[in-house]
Amino acid sequence: MNNIIPFVSKLFIYPIKALDGVEVESVRILNSGALQFDRExxxxxxxxxxxxxxxxxxxxxxxxxxxxxxxxxxxxxxxxxxxxxxxxxxxxxxxxxxxxxxxxxxxxxxNLDMGFPDDTVSPGPTIISTATLEAVASWYPQLDVEEVRLRFRSNIEISSVPAFWEDCLFTEANQTVDFQIGDVKFIGVNPCQRCVVVTRNTQTGTQLPNFQKTFVVQRRQTLPKWSNKSRFNHFFRLAVNTRIPTSEEAKLISIDDKIHILP
Structure with a gap:
């Protein structure tokens, strides 16, 4: 794992909460640690x-x-x-x-200051890897990677890593992981708890039978050794919630930015 250098391969913001996202090349950090325009x-x-x-x-x-x-x-x-x-x-x-x-x-x-995130304590961007989306898609014959991407609505997608690598970005409860994307400092908080939305078709709202049951079984079975199992009171969790310090206000996150876990 030490020789892996992840990088940002996709960036998404969702200007109107619950509606479709916008793929961008770069995005600015607000004082709150949220992304500019995201869920504004x-x-x-x-x-x-x-x-x-x-x-x-x-x-x-x-x-x-x-x-x-x-x-x-x-x-x-x-x-x-x-x-x-x-x-x-x-x-x-x-x-x-x-x-x-x-x-x-x-x-x-x-809301120009923070937007309307689900988690107001950790309003930073959510992070997931392409390999994770591919792994989740493989659990469902009916779904492709793009549909899984649309369901989970993460802000930052990273590449050059194995599935669930982003689980490195959180640790035990009441502790955090410091890391950097480009020159932006991040605090990794916890695995993101999912809701009923990800069980539904993103175009029609039709629910996929047994989506959550299949997900929970597979997530438990494929939990990598670097995941802190104590953070999973249940296994309907995917992607990482983050915070960004106020010192990073106005900095940019861009495609191809490298990701480094700080000592």
């Missing part, structure tokens, strides 16, 4: 609750393309024609489109 917007109902895959599986059928330079989002859905909105100047119209689609009033909220 969220769809919420009248009670302020997120409208996402956990709460409403109809979100899976929305296709979206986000233009970061022009602040526009192009959306479509079954029986809804494709339309483009300026996410700031035409937010009310976009909210109207979404409200009609879901059948109840929704709003778009924005």
């Amino acid at each position: 917007f969220a769809i919420v109902d009248e009670s302020g609750n997120f409208v996402n895959g956990k709460s409403n599986q109809r979100v899976h059928a929305i296709r979206s393309r986000f233009d970061l330079n022009n602040n526009t989002v192009t959306v479509s859905a079954p029986k809804f024609a494709e339309v483009t909105f300026h996410i700031k100047d035409e937010r009310k119209a976009f909210e109207g489109w979404l409200s009609e689609y879901f059948g109840f009033p929704v709003q778009i909220k924005q």
Whole structure:
């Protein structure tokens, strides 16, 4: 393992929580340690609750393309024609489109400081390896690597490592692993707990029977020797949650950046 030099092979941000991601060449770090533009917007109902895959599986059928330079989002859905909105100047119209689609009033909220991560304690990017995605895809004859990638929605994908290498980036509870991507310092926290979203088809929301049961069995059986088993109170965990110190604000993470675990 010591002669492995992982590198960043893909970068993804998800400008609107629960909608499609954008693949980018580089991304800037915010003061909070989150990635700029990642989950910057969220769809919420009248009670302020997120409208996402956990709460409403109809979100899976929305296709979206986000233009970061022009602040526009192009959306479509079954029986809804494709339309483009300026996410700031035409937010009310976009909210109207979404409200009609879901059948109840929704709003778009924005958070420029941290976005809307699931884990506000560790709002840094999630990390997974290509080999891990390939391994998980091999557990399901119905799935290919791209579908698995879309299901798990990680921010940073790394290559030149074996499956589950990213499990090196966390250790015992109440301890962390310090590492660096390019010149950005990271803190590896814990293996990411998964939810019902990853069990569903990313285009239709249809659930794959026994997805979680198969995953748990395979994850347990393939857990590598470098994984800290004590961090798995259950095995429905994949990818690594991180934090980034405030000292790294405004630095960039880019494709081909090397990853080094710090002493």
